[in-house]
Amino acid sequence: GQNIDQPTEMTATEGAIVQINCTYQTSGFNGLFWYQQHAGEAPTFLSYNVLDGLEEKGRFSSFLSRSKGYSYLLLKELQMKDSASYLCAVRDEQSSTLGRLYFGRGTQLTVWP
């Protein structure tokens, strides 16, 4: 089966840096996604990793280690609007051609002024 684990809640202050970790155990692996979801809104795509290493996109970066089944999302220069739930999602080998994603429970990030 698939098991994706991430912390339930995190807090940080405006301007700080926060790292949200995600560990996964899946039958095969074909990519890891991070989504941001504000309350009552659609999840929006943030980043995608399929190879080991760091992917940087503005204030957001995502890291992947396939051998460790581990990823993190790094948010820099936090802003109040970054308060949201961050979802880690994995595409396993079987569903790689079908696009199905397995999601973690999400990490609710609260940014304080």
Next chain:
Amino acid sequence: DAGVTQSPTHLIKTRGQQVTLRCSPKSGHDTVSWYQQALGQGPQFIFQYYEEEERQRGNFPDRFSGHQFPNYSSELNVNALLLGDSALYLCASSFYTGTGWNSPLHFGNGTRLTVT
């Protein structure tokens, strides 16, 4: 460029009733997937529709069924509603690249279903 649109935004039903949720994919997308998101949980895959056929199904009972129309829009039907069906139902669209569905999913804002 319209994104993924879902209707209705909110719905209240009683146990045993039936419900139909609707989704229009993002322009240029031909595949629709449905996810159920319970409060405080991540989205759980229900099924995926491509070329008007169900291509893959998650661990949901037969009470959950769907349909895709020639214009790529889709419906999710749930029969014999249970209290536990209360959740946010998300529609996500993508497109077939020729080798698979490798692009990120684009989600709609969801339909909040409450079963009383």
